[in-house]
Amino acid sequence: MGKKITLTIDDRQVTAFEGEKLLWVALENDIYIPHLCAIKEEERPSASCRLCFVEVEGFSHPVTACTQEVYAGMIVKTRSPRVDRLVKSAFELLLSDHRLECAKCPKNRSCELQKIAKERKLKLRLTRLKPLEKEYAIDESMGSFVFDPSRCVLCGRCVYVDHQEVEVGAIGFTHRGLQRKVTTFGGGLLADSPCTGCGRCVEVCPVGALFFTDKAG
Amino acid sequence: MKVITAVERYTELKTKAQEKVNSLQDKPLVRIGTATCGLAAGALQVKETFEEEIKNKGLDVRIQEVGCMGHCYAEPLAIISKPGFPSFCYGKVDEGLAKLLVDSFLENDDPCYEYAMVALEPNDIFPTFTDFPRDAYEKKIILEHCGFIDPGDIEHYIAHEGYAALAKALEEMKPEEIISEMTASGLRGRGGAGFPVGKKWSLCKDTPDEVKYIICNADEGDPGAFMDRNVLESNPHQVIEGMLISAYTVGAEKGYIYIRNEYPLAIQRIETALEQAREIGLLGDSIFGSPFNFDLEIFEGSGAFVCGEESALVSSMEGKMGIPQARPPYMAVSGFRGRPTVLNNVKTFAYVPTIIRKGADYFKSVGTSDSSGTAVFTLVGKVANTGLVEVPMGTTLRQLIFDIGEGIPAEKEFKAVQIGGPSGGCLPETKLDIPIDFDSLAEAGAIMGSGGLVVLDEDDCMVAIARYFLEFTQQESCGKCTFCRLGTKHMLDILTRITQGKGEMADLEILQELAEDIKMGSLCNLGKTAPNPILTTLRYFRDEYEAHILEGRCPACMCKDLILYYIVPEKCSKLCNVCVGSCPVEAIYTREDGLKAIDQEKCVKCDNCLKTCPPEHDAVIKLSPPVLPED
Numbered sequence: 001m002g003k004k005i006t007l008t009i010d011d012r013q014v015t016a017f018e019g020e021k022l023l024w025v026a027l028e029n030d031i032y033i034p035h036l037c038a039i040k041e042e043e044r045p046s047a048s049c050r051l052c053f054v055e056v057e058g059f060s061h062p063v064t065a066c067t068q069e070v071y072a073g074m075i076v077k078t079r080s081p082r083v084d085r086l087v088k089s090a091f092e093l094l095l096s097d098h099r100l101e102c103a104k105c106p107k108n109r110s111c112e113l114q115k116i117a118k119e120r121k122l123k124l125r126l127t128r129l130k131p132l133e134k135e136y137a138i139d140e141s142m143g144s145f146v147f148d149p150s151r152c153v154l155c156g157r158c159v160y161v162d163h164q165e166v167e168v169g170a171i172g173f174t175h176r177g178l179q180r181k182v183t184t185f186g187g188g189l190l191a192d193s194p195c196t197g198c199g200r201c202v203e204v205c206p207v208g209a210l211f212f213t214d215k216a217g
Numbered sequence: 218m219k220v221i222t223a224v225e226r227y228t229e230l231k232t233k234a235q236e237k238v239n240s241l242q243d244k245p246l247v248r249i250g251t252a253t254c255g256l257a258a259g260a261l262q263v264k265e266t267f268e269e270e271i272k273n274k275g276l277d278v279r280i281q282e283v284g285c286m287g288h289c290y291a292e293p294l295a296i297i298s299k300p301g302f303p304s305f306c307y308g309k310v311d312e313g314l315a316k317l318l319v320d321s322f323l324e325n326d327d328p329c330y331e332y333a334m335v336a337l338e339p340n341d342i343f344p345t346f347t348d349f350p351r352d353a354y355e356k357k358i359i360l361e362h363c364g365f366i367d368p369g370d371i372e373h374y375i376a377h378e379g380y381a382a383l384a385k386a387l388e389e390m391k392p393e394e395i396i397s398e399m400t401a402s403g404l405r406g407r408g409g410a411g412f413p414v415g416k417k418w419s420l421c422k423d424t425p426d427e428v429k430y431i432i433c434n435a436d437e438g439d440p441g442a443f444m445d446r447n448v449l450e451s452n453p454h455q456v457i458e459g460m461l462i463s464a465y466t467v468g469a470e471k472g473y474i475y476i477r478n479e480y481p482l483a484i485q486r487i488e489t490a491l492e493q494a495r496e497i498g499l500l501g502d503s504i505f506g507s508p509f510n511f512d513l514e515i516f517e518g519s520g521a522f523v524c525g526e527e528s529a530l531v532s533s534m535e536g537k538m539g540i541p542q543a544r545p546p547y548m549a550v551s552g553f554r555g556r557p558t559v560l561n562n563v564k565t566f567a568y569v570p571t572i573i574r575k576g577a578d579y580f581k582s583v584g585t586s587d588s589s590g591t592a593v594f595t596l597v598g599k600v601a602n603t604g605l606v607e608v609p610m611g612t613t614l615r616q617l618i619f620d621i622g623e624g625i626p627a628e629k630e631f632k633a634v635q636i637g638g639p640s641g642g643c644l645p646e647t648k649l650d651i652p653i654d655f656d657s658l659a660e661a662g663a664i665m666g667s668g669g670l671v672v673l674d675e676d677d678c679m680v681a682i683a684r685y686f687l688e689f690t691q692q693e694s695c696g697k698c699t700f701c702r703l704g705t706k707h708m709l710d711i712l713t714r715i716t717q718g719k720g721e722m723a724d725l726e727i728l729q730e731l732a733e734d735i736k737m738g739s740l741c742n743l744g745k746t747a748p749n750p751i752l753t754t755l756r757y758f759r760d761e762y763e764a765h766i767l768e769g770r771c772p773a774c775m776c777k778d779l780i781l782y783y784i785v786p787e788k789c790s791k792l793c794n795v796c797v798g799s800c801p802v803e804a805i806y807t808r809e810d811g812l813k814a815i816d817q818e819k820c821v822k823c824d825n826c827l828k829t830c831p832p833e834h835d836a837v838i839k840l841s842p843p844v845l846p847e848d
Contacts, residue, residue: 047543050699050738061737067543082737089734093703128727129707154696173538176521178706180696 005072010079016070021045023052023065026078033078034087034116036094036155036206038066041164046156050090051116055080062086084120091122096129098207099150105208112206113153136181141191145202145212149181152209158182158201170195223505227384230497234372245278245323247271248296250364252285252450253443253482258292259311266312267295270319278323284451286364287605291334294364302328303345304337337365351606351621356583358591359567360607363451368486371493374454380499382573386462387507390573392422395466399569401577403589408434408525408562409637409666410742411588411655417559421549422467424557431464431472431511432534432553432560436518436525438477439638440689441597442669445563447605448593449476449483452567453490457513459566461504462573463559464511471512473553475530478517487515522693526741527552527560529695540695541741562667564593584610588654592665598635598672601626608653615649618672629674632773633758637666639686640746642753643679662753664746678775679758680765683750684712690747701744704735708751717778718842720766729755774839777822781843784826786812788836796826796837817845 002018009022009031016025024040026033036049045066053062057075062083065076077083095113102108102124117124136149154173159182162171170193174183184193202210247267251260264280271278288294291308297318298304305328307314314332321327328343336343346352366373374380386395400415421429433456437445449456460472476484491513494500502510516534523529524539531553533539552558568590572580581589588610597603600622608617614634618624625631633643642663644651651657655665673682691705711728714720732748732755739745755762764770771779784796784805791811804819805826813836815826827837840846 045543046697047740048698050740053738064543085730086734086738089704089731090699090738093699093707096707097703128730130710132703132706154702175696176538177692177694177696178702180702 005070007070007072007074007076009076018069018071020070021066022054022056022068022070022074022076025070026054026065026076031078032119033065034091034120035066036112036153037157039157039160042160049094049153049155051087053083053086054078055083087116087120088122091116091120092126092129094153095124096126097132097134098153099134099148100125100131105151106211107205107208111208132178139190140213141189142195142197143191143213144197145199145210147190147210149183149209151207152182153207154180154182155206156182157204157206158210161200161204166196166198166200168194168196168198171201221506223384223388223507226505227381231375231378231381234375237372238376241279241281242298242300245276245297245299247278247280247323248283248298248365249280250285250292250294251282252364252447253480254285254289254447255292255294256482258309260293262312263293263295263310263315266315267319270316271323274319274324276319276323281367282369283365284363284368285447285605286451287360287447287607288334288602289604290602294334296337296365297322297328298337299323299326299328301326303340303343305333305343306335306337307332308334350623351602354608354612354616354621355606356591356609357607358571358580358583359448359452359455359564359593360605362455363447363605366452368451368453369489371454371490371497371499374452378574379454379570380458382570383458383461383465383499384505386465386573387505387509392466392468395462395573396422398572398577399466402572402580403577403584403587404565404568404572404580405588405655406561407564407568407593407667409640409664411665414561414565417549417561418463418466420547421557421559424550426557428471428554428556429467429469430553430556430558431460431467431469432530432558433460433472433474433563433566434525434527434530434560435474435476435480435483435563436530437480437563437667438520438522438525438693439640439667439669440686441671442595442638442667444593444595444605444668446480446483448563448567449480450486453483453487454494455567455570456563457487457490457494457500459569460513461499461511462569463561463566465509467557467559469559470510471514473514473516473534475516475518475524475534477520479520484515484517491515521695522689523695523741523743526743528741530560531558538695540697541743543740564668585652585654587656592653592668594668594670596622596670596672598670599625599629599631599674599677600672610654611652613650613652614644617653617670618649622672625672625674629676631672632675632677633673633679633682635671635673635682635686635750636669637664637746637749638669639689640664640743640749641666641669642749643673643682643757644753645757648757662749662756664749666746676773676775678716678771678773679754679761680712681716681771681773681775683754684709684716686750687712687747690743694743694747698740698744700735700739701741701747704731704739705744705747707731708735708748712751715762715765716771716776718765718769718776720762722763722766724766725755725759725762769842771841774841776841779843780822780839780841781817781845782815782820782822782824782826783838783840783845784813784815784830785836785838786814788834789813790834790836793831793834795829795831799825799829801825 014029034051052065055077139147295310296306404414405411521539528542529539694701696702732751789812804816830837
């Protein structure tokens with residue numbers, strides 16, 4: 001770990017170690033930055049959700065906090081008209097591809113999308129865009145949990161724990177472009193895959209794409 | 218014992234090569250352009266005819282395959298050199314002309330001036346390339362030998378100073394000196410982004426590692442762009458030499474040419490070139506007797522457009538999905554297999570030998586202060602002379618389209634030029650006088666890109682064109698990041714609605730906002746540049762968008778939902794039936810008065826009737842908005 005440095009986030013002085021990523025420094029200091037795909041342990045962030053934009057003084061345009069390393073004397077603003085606009089658009093784009101039925105969703109009130117909407121005062125409905133049709137089959141084969149791909153935001157947290165933490169390799173990203181999704185190898189049911197049912201992927205899912213059937217379990 | 222230096226070894230090679238090439242001049246030589254453009258136009262059949270006729274007549278003539286000289290509009294091309302005559306180049310050669318040329322010129326002494334396009338050497342009888350209007354603007358650095366030398370024979374390249382730069386670099390220059398030379402030349406990467414080459418190489422050289430890599434990006438994928446293919450098909454050694462010099466500079470021993478497998482001929486020619494270079498010790502261990510070792514391999518891409526993006530390219534080489542990664546770290550620090558990697562475009566490497574041989578000052582003397590050297594463009598679309606051109610940076614778009622390309626065919630009006638491929642922008646007539654360089658184009662909303670240039674005329678609808686390019690990028694999006702995956706889809710849906718006449722004015726605001734956000738927020742350059750066709754058409758052709766939305770009218774009569782076909786009774790002839798036969802759905806009927814009319818219910822708007830109606834009647838027209846005139 002690098003040496004200890006001081007930086008300023010939203011007019012607050014915070015200390016961190018050189019080389020740490022800005023997103024985690026901010027979150028550890030209770031400064032909220034919206035994020036879905038970031039995984040602290042991941043050496044090279046995927047930077048795919050495009051929600052953690054911030055302004056860094058001296059930079060010509062907003063940068064993603066998950067990829068930006070902190071440095072001594074860095075001055076960061078987590079909000080600006082440009083940042084707010086990017087977050088609003090990225091958020092609405094994600095919603096347009098997410099089955100929006102919060103009342104029926106098991107993650108209602110514990111959903112990261114709801115948290116982002118609340119923190120940034122964003123609407124949980126589409127204002128400019130039309131919903132994209134996405135009808136994927138729901139996988140209930142595991143019994144203890146359910147995978148509903150039409151709620152998936154492609155953050156990749158489940159894939160990360162499956163590959164790097166429990167090292168099972170039951171799921172991964174497949175297909176390209178608009179068809180990109182998380183599936184088992186060959187696209188079959190989870191029950192027919194190497195999945196051990198450990199449930200780690202369900203624990204890290206920020207939305208209602210993966211959820212336990214028995215809430216107590 | 219006397220040490221043989223690299224330059225001495227090279228001189229020996231060159232003397233031998235020149236003797237061989239000179240000896241080719243002792244008898245008649247037919248050179249046939251067989252790059253992909255020539256093959257597509259029928260060059261192989263032409264070659265076979267030449268071979269057959271020459272054999273039948275028992276003539277002693279050599280036949281040689283060469284690459285593309287850039288005059289793609291005139292393919293197949295043949296150059297005939299016969300002692301006692303200047304070399305003549307013939308365009309649009311077919312089997313008949315090939316027979317005639319063997320008969321008249323090779324057997325007898327009539328060069329058939331009426332079919333000759335140009336003479337290669339200065340002479341008193343026939344015009345040469347310097348008499349072409351485009352010659353005043355063209356400046357060939359990397360295309361100089363393309364189309365004239367045999368890409369399948371390394372000695373042809375060596376005879377024309379090929380590998381002299383490598384010998385010079387190995388013997389006389391330290392890696393630092395090469396980097397200062399590259400920096401001083403001002404060469405910027407020709408893959409599109411224009412990153413200074415000296416800076417990239419220097420970063421890679423200064424990153425300590427035992428293993429480093431050189432990768433040539435030949436994953437050319439823009440619709441209408443084929444300059445990398447032509448360079449590799451016509452003069453592959455030039456690129457290999459550039460990679461060798463780069464490897465020596467940064468300290469790499471292994472390199473790859475990443476080329477899409479849809480370029481089989483280019484792959485074949487590189488394979489031959491690599492074999493021949495290995496045979497005479499220009500690849501492998503102790504090159505030119507120096508301690509420098511380097512070898513090259515071909516890596517065939519599988520046709521994903523996004524793999525032209527460097528981090529996606531490297532991912533796919535590592536056996537992962539071809540998906541871009543966030544940067545930094547940069548390639549030059551941590552690239553292929555996590556090692557420092559120099560990744561440059563085909564053309565970038567192709568400039569290197571000339572810069573080392575002739576010096577940075579020579580290269581700097583061509584082009585503009587911030588963009589030195591030349592730019593290679595494929596000139597396609599609604600332009601009279603399609604082909605490959607190389608002009609100094611700073612040439613204007615107007616010179617490129619109207620002087621070199623000789624304007625728009627069929628007396629149509631110029632409307633726009635799409636520059637930089639699907640990631641580029643559409644520039645209107647008012648922007649034609651801006652100089653072509655990295656920064657001026659960016660300012661106007663387009664990009665240099667890889668150099669595809671598509672000319673559009675009055676019959677092209679700008680909304681449909683924007684939609685066409687966006688559809689391409691949307692389908693080629695890897696799907697990793699939110700803005701590109703979902704944003705391009707929403708923009709495409711909006712554009713589709715507008716071309717169907719279902720758009721609303723509010724859509725234009727959403728389109729503009731989304732385009733700006735995708736440009737700012739996407740992870741990689743595919744997403745960051747995908748909105749350019751929309752942003753530029755909204756900026757320069759907003760009236761066309763409004764006509765679609767407010768009037769249900771497509772000004773270019775291109776959007777099928779907004780037009781109908783109509784036979785003007787005053788022009789139609791009772792004595793003619795052509796349109797009836799041409800209609801695939803029997804929508805055209807004969808009225809009681811004998812004139813023809815179209816059943817709009819049945820019409821599928823295939824355009825056949827309009828094309829087949831004889832010009833003396835010219836009775837079929839398109840109407841937009843699709844409303845029939847009242848009787």
